[in-house]
Amino acid sequence: xxxxxxxxxxxxxxxxxxxxxxxxxxxxxxxxxxxxxxxxxxxxxxxxxxxxxxxxxxxxxxxxxxxxxxxxxxxxxxxxxxxxxxxxxxxxxxxxxxxxxxxxxxxxxxxxxxxxxxxxxxxxxxxxxxxxxxxxxxxxxxxxxxxxxxxxxxxxxxxxxxxxxxxxxxxxxxxxxxxxxxxxxxxxxxxxxxxxxxxxxxxxxxxxxxxxxxxxxxxxxxxxxxxxxxxxxxxxxxxxxxxxxxxxxxxxxxxxxxxxxxxxxxxxxxxxxxxxxxxxxxxxxxxxxxxxxxxxxxxxxxxxxxxxxxx
Amino acid sequence: xxxxxxxxxxxxxxxxxxxxxxxxxxxxxxxxxxxxxxxxxxxxxxxxxxxxxxxxxxxxxxxxxxxxxxxxxxxxxxxxxxxxxxxxxxxxxxxxxxxxxxxxxxxxxxxxxxxxxxxxxxxxxxxxxxxxxxxxxxxxxxxxxxxxxxxxxxxxxxxxxxxxxxxxxxxxxxxxxxxxxxxxxxxxxxxxxxxxxxxxxxxxxxxxxxxxxxxxxxxxxxxxxxxxxxxxxxxxxxxxxxxxxxxxxxxxxxxxxxxxxxxxxxxxxxxxxxxxxxxxxxxxxxxxxxxxxxxxxxxxxxxxxxxxxxxxxxxxxxxxxxxxxxxxxxxxxxxxxxxxxxxxxxxxxxxxxxxxxxxxxxxxxxxxxxxxxxxxxxxxxxxxxxxxxxxxxxxxxxxxxxxxxxxxxxxxxxxxxxxxxxxxxxxxxxxxxxxxxxxxxxxxxxxxxxxxxxxxxxxxxxxxxxxxxxxxxxxxxxxxxxxxxxxxxxxxxxxxxxxxxxxxxxxxxx
Numbered sequence: 001x002x003x004x005x006x007x008x009x010x011x012x013x014x015x016x017x018x019x020x021x022x023x024x025x026x027x028x029x030x031x032x033x034x035x036x037x038x039x040x041x042x043x044x045x046x047x048x049x050x051x052x053x054x055x056x057x058x059x060x061x062x063x064x065x066x067x068x069x070x071x072x073x074x075x076x077x078x079x080x081x082x083x084x085x086x087x088x089x090x091x092x093x094x095x096x097x098x099x100x101x102x103x104x105x106x107x108x109x110x111x112x113x114x115x116x117x118x119x120x121x122x123x124x125x126x127x128x129x130x131x132x133x134x135x136x137x138x139x140x141x142x143x144x145x146x147x148x149x150x151x152x153x154x155x156x157x158x159x160x161x162x163x164x165x166x167x168x169x170x171x172x173x174x175x176x177x178x179x180x181x182x183x184x185x186x187x188x189x190x191x192x193x194x195x196x197x198x199x200x201x202x203x204x205x206x207x208x209x210x211x212x213x214x215x216x217x218x219x220x221x222x223x224x225x226x227x228x229x230x231x232x233x234x235x236x237x238x239x240x241x242x243x244x245x246x247x248x249x250x251x252x253x254x255x256x257x258x259x260x261x262x263x264x265x266x267x268x269x270x271x272x273x274x275x276x277x278x279x280x281x282x283x284x285x286x287x288x289x290x291x292x293x294x295x296x297x298x299x300x301x302x303x304x305x306x307x308x309x310x311x
Numbered sequence: 312x313x314x315x316x317x318x319x320x321x322x323x324x325x326x327x328x329x330x331x332x333x334x335x336x337x338x339x340x341x342x343x344x345x346x347x348x349x350x351x352x353x354x355x356x357x358x359x360x361x362x363x364x365x366x367x368x369x370x371x372x373x374x375x376x377x378x379x380x381x382x383x384x385x386x387x388x389x390x391x392x393x394x395x396x397x398x399x400x401x402x403x404x405x406x407x408x409x410x411x412x413x414x415x416x417x418x419x420x421x422x423x424x425x426x427x428x429x430x431x432x433x434x435x436x437x438x439x440x441x442x443x444x445x446x447x448x449x450x451x452x453x454x455x456x457x458x459x460x461x462x463x464x465x466x467x468x469x470x471x472x473x474x475x476x477x478x479x480x481x482x483x484x485x486x487x488x489x490x491x492x493x494x495x496x497x498x499x500x501x502x503x504x505x506x507x508x509x510x511x512x513x514x515x516x517x518x519x520x521x522x523x524x525x526x527x528x529x530x531x532x533x534x535x536x537x538x539x540x541x542x543x544x545x546x547x548x549x550x551x552x553x554x555x556x557x558x559x560x561x562x563x564x565x566x567x568x569x570x571x572x573x574x575x576x577x578x579x580x581x582x583x584x585x586x587x588x589x590x591x592x593x594x595x596x597x598x599x600x601x602x603x604x605x606x607x608x609x610x611x612x613x614x615x616x617x618x619x620x621x622x623x624x625x626x627x628x629x630x631x632x633x634x635x636x637x638x639x640x641x642x643x644x645x646x647x648x649x650x651x652x653x654x655x656x657x658x659x660x661x662x663x664x665x666x667x668x669x670x671x672x673x674x675x676x677x678x679x680x681x682x683x684x685x686x687x688x689x690x691x692x693x694x695x696x697x698x699x700x701x702x703x704x705x706x707x708x709x710x711x712x713x714x715x716x717x718x719x720x721x722x723x724x725x726x727x728x729x730x731x732x733x734x735x736x737x738x739x740x741x742x743x744x745x746x747x748x749x750x751x752x753x754x755x756x757x758x759x760x761x762x763x764x765x766x767x768x769x770x771x772x773x774x775x776x777x778x779x780x781x782x783x784x785x786x787x788x789x790x791x792x793x794x795x796x797x798x799x800x801x802x803x804x805x806x807x808x809x810x811x812x813x814x815x816x817x818x819x820x821x
Contacts, residue, residue: 139548142558142581205767209760216756225582228593228742229501230749231492233356233384238349245342249335251767255478256331274342282349 003076007137010072013065014092014130020062021123027055028116036185052112059119063103066096076137084153085140087283088133095122097161109199113189117168148222155214160275162207163247167272169200170265177262197261201254204268208247215240239278246271328395329402337396344392348383351375355382355523397489404482411475419458422465422775423790431800432790433808439815441778441785447814448776451807457774465777474795477765484762487755494748498532500524501745506540507600507617507738513537513570514590514743532745534588538566543597543737547667555626555665562594562739579741589745596740598622598630601650601673601717602733607639608726614638617736620650621693628652628666633695634675634730635682643682644728646713647695648675652735654716668735675713677703679727703727770795774807787811 001009031051035044044052070093073083083089102118105111140149173196175187182188190196219240220230231237250267253259259267327333352360361381365372379386426432437444441464448466452459457468502522506512514536516522546559562579568587577585585592600617607613613636620632634646653665654672661674678700684690703724705711713721715732722729771794778787789808791800 139556139558141556142560146582209763209767212756212760212763217753217760220756221753224591224746224749225584228584228591228595228744230746230752233348233353235349238345242342242345245338245345249338249342252331252338253335255766 001075003078003137006072006076010069010076010137013069013072014126017062017066017069018123018126018130020058020065021119021126024055024058024062025116025119025123027051027058028119031055032116032186035189038185039183040188052115055115055119056106059099059115060103062119063096063099066092066099070096073137077139079139081140082150082153084149084157085138085144086133086135087279088129088135090153090157090279091125091129091133094157094160095125097157098122098164101161101165110191113186113191114168121164121168143226146222146226148218148225152214152218152222155210155218159207159211159214160279162203162210163272163275166200166203166207166268169196169203170268170272172196173200173261173265174269193261197264200265200268204247204250208251211244211247215244235282236278239274239282243271243274243278246274325402328399329406331403334396334399334403337392337399341392341396344389345383347380348389351380351383353382353384355385393489397486400482400486404479407475408479411479414475415472418460419467419469419773421462422467422777426775426777426788426790429790429792431792431804432788433804434786434788435808435812436784436786437812437815438783439785441780444778444785444787444811444815445776448778448811451810451814452774452776455807464779465775467773467775469771469773471769471771471795473765474769474771475766477762477767477769480762481759481766482762484755484759488752488759491748491750491752491755494751495525495746497525497527498748499744499746500528500533501742503595503740503742505598505619505738505740507619507736508540508543509736510617510738511537511539512741519743534568534590534745535570536566536568536587536590537570538564538592540739541565543739545597545667545737547665557597557666560594560597560739562597562741564592579739589747591744591746593742593744594739595742598628598738598740599650599652599668599671600736600738601632601671602736603634603646603673604731604733605634605636605639605644605646605728606731607636607644607728608642609640610728611638611640613640613644613728615733617738619692619738623649624663626666627663629663631693633693635684635692635695637682637684639679639728642679642727643684643700644723645678645680645682645695645697645700646675646730647678647697648673648713650674668737671717671735673713673715673732675730677711677713677723677727677730679703679723679725772800772803774804776811 028051031048034048034051038044070083073089073092074080077083077085084093099118099122102111102114106114172190173193176182176190176193176196179187180193191199215237219237223232223237224230246267250264250271253267254264352364354361365376365381368375375381379388383389423429427434445461445464445466449459449461452466452468455470457470458472459466459468461467500523502519504512504518504520512518514533516530516533540562542563544559544561544563545557548554548556548558560581564577564579564585565574566577566585566587567574579585579592579594581594584594598620600619602615602617604615605613614634618632618634620630622628622630630650630652632648632650634644636644649661651661651663651670651672651674653663653667653669655662655664655670661672678695678697680700683696683699690696703711705724711724713723713730715721715730717732717734720729720731773792773794774789775791776787776789778785780786789804789811791804791807793800
């Protein structure tokens with residue numbers, strides 16, 4: 001297959017993914033709408049269960065097609081490469097990891113209640129990416145052609161996915177806390193407050209070391225090779241550091257000050273805010289001034305900075 | 312009396328500083344304090360942007376200057392936060408190490424009186440004698456790597472001591488990272504230099520275009536290497552969506568580690584720096600230096616050589632440059648203008664179609680007068696001071712431009728002289744940096760990660776087993792307690808009970 005064919009395959013696959021996720025979201029919404037008035041201990045009727053399974057199956061299919069889209073994206077480049085060269089590619093990879101994590105962990109941690117949120121989130125983000133971020137497949141710029149791309153980005157994507165999941169749980173915690181006694185509908189089927197808090201903590205405890213590795217080990221090593229300094233207070237680095245500090249405060253507060261529940265959830269949400277601001281905000285608001293900006297190549301006025309920025 | 316008060320005050324301050332609450336506040340403050348560093352252009356990151364910002368905000372700039380907002384990460388208040396944090400860390404580490412050291416050698420605590428009252432406990436009855444049950448419990452718990460103590464008809468055990476060790480390691484490592492980072496910024500240096508093809512460089516201060524030394528860096532610390540750029544290759548993409556993008560930049564260097572060392576070759580590429588001793592050389596940019604000869608009004612060569620033009624646009628490499636001929640007589644000559652590496656005339660506008668030098672052309676305005684270079688003030692080689700220069704016009708007063716392809720010569724009006732475009736030459740920008748302590752910092756972060764993993768995933772827990780005789784039977788009570796706050800011990804308890812019962816020979820028989 002030619003590069004153009006691979007690229008077209010990727011584009012078409014993503015269109016299919018969007019439709020399939022949309023159907024999955026509909027199925028889950030029907031499922032949860034049916035449960036709206038049903039107490040948690042009442043048995044589910046056949047129709048509701050069918051819609052739930054249908055939604056799950058569609059999500060599996062959607063994820064599989066999304067993997068095809070990712071592979072197509074990588075194969076379309078000359079030379080072939082990992083599909084992590086720009087924001088668009090990061091987003092389609094990140095949502096895939098999120099959906100995959102949900103599918104894998106669903107059985108083990110009874111995450112059925114997470115289905116509409118994850119699918120809805122992935123669908124929204126994918127559509128926004130498709131509308132605003134789409135770029136043609138291009139070869140990697142010189143600074144990106146490094147094995148550290150794989151290591152740094154994989155770790156960052158995993159940590160971002162996990163932190164986002166932790167953020168979703170924190171929101172659910174805060175919502176459920178306002179109506180702790182609900183016995184019917186979605187909120188009642190979300191785990192107890194204690195359990196939510198515990199799962200959220202565990203996810204953060206997993207994500208934090210991965211984030212540490214991504215931004216404080218792999219990132220600096222690569223920055224040393226590509227940009228001649230391991231830490232240069234670039235806007236992206238500053239915000240990665242801010243995120244790290246906020247989550248360090250989260251873990252610290254839990255471990256020593258005994259912060260739980262509400263307070264911990266709020267700190268976690270601040271953390272997720274800085275994380276996403278770093279991903280989106282820095283590229284748009286500080287585009288030119290960050291070496292991580294995935295915008296057009298920066299104009300070099302004085303020979304001060306590297307002109308081999310990331311794209 | 313005063314002495315005591317001072318001591319009390321110090322003690323009180325120390326306690327406040329090292330409290331958990333203070334550490335938390337300092338952490339969040341550190342995050343908050345970093346924000347201006349990403350919003351306001353920083354002098355040592357993008358000096359050009361910073362000076363431009365100053366020009367655009369004449370009212371705010373002096374205030375910002377005072378607050379150190381143009382170099383947040385070197386400012387006093389930023390340093391104050393992280394030094395307080397480091398102090399708070401030390402204050403946290405010391406007492407905790409003492410407590411940990413004591414706890415490490417202490418025996419597991421005695422079994423509580425009523426084991427069944429603990430949230431995770433189990434009871435079973437067997438005919439096995441008390442001593443046998445306890446003996447087997449000890450073996451079993453040891454095998455599960457618990458620290459075990461038998462006393463008064465019960466077995467106490469504990470494991471997961473390394474959690475606190477991980478915690479301490481993490482905190483100490485943060486200090487190591489700070490130290491490594493500090494060493495780098497105090498004793499290291501960073502500099503950049505543009506070298507054209509066939510040009511050379513030897514590592515001393517006078518040869519740098521820009522140089523940022525650490526505050527304690529000594530000129531003797533600079534390694535005495537030298538190099539020459541023998542060639543520069545670049546691969547221009549001729550098709551595809553990124554048509555015109557350059558790839559595979561390679562600067563071929565001949566270098567010597569010491570003035571009388573043997574000459575070696577190295578292909579310097581992006582992501583592949585050359586290390587000489589503790590110094591690293593990086594390829595971070597490239598451009599063109601057209602060779603230009605300027606003859607003055609007397610017909611003498613006033614300037615001849617490559618002139619570095621700075622790319623204004625990375626896509627087409629349209630570049631800006633300045634030629635200064637201070638030796639020109641009777642009047643000094645200055646040229647200022649653009650270089651189009653692949654020149655084309657599109658609708659009457661000169662443009663560069665491409666970054667490669669397929670059809671190079673220079674297009675410059677000429678000035679005569681006083682270049683202002685005699686005052687002794689240093690002048691940027693990329694800026695022409697036109698305050699005492701006059702632009703040359705054609706005899707009829709219309710605009711005059713020096714537009715030349717390689718090999719061409721143009722006479723300046725007024726008999727001021729002539730300009731020849733001899734040919735093209737690539738230049739590369741090489742960043743040279745010495746960052747001592749980077750190994751220390753990296754080691755520190757790795758240790759911190761190891762410590763972090765330990766402190767997050769090692770779960771300290773205690774298990775007690777008590778057996779007593781009751782109605783011709785042995786009642787065995789087992790309880791487990793999680794001490795990490797958030798862990799679950801139910802599964803482990805069930806496993807321990809199961810294997811304790813499975814080893815019960817009598818129960819199996821019955």
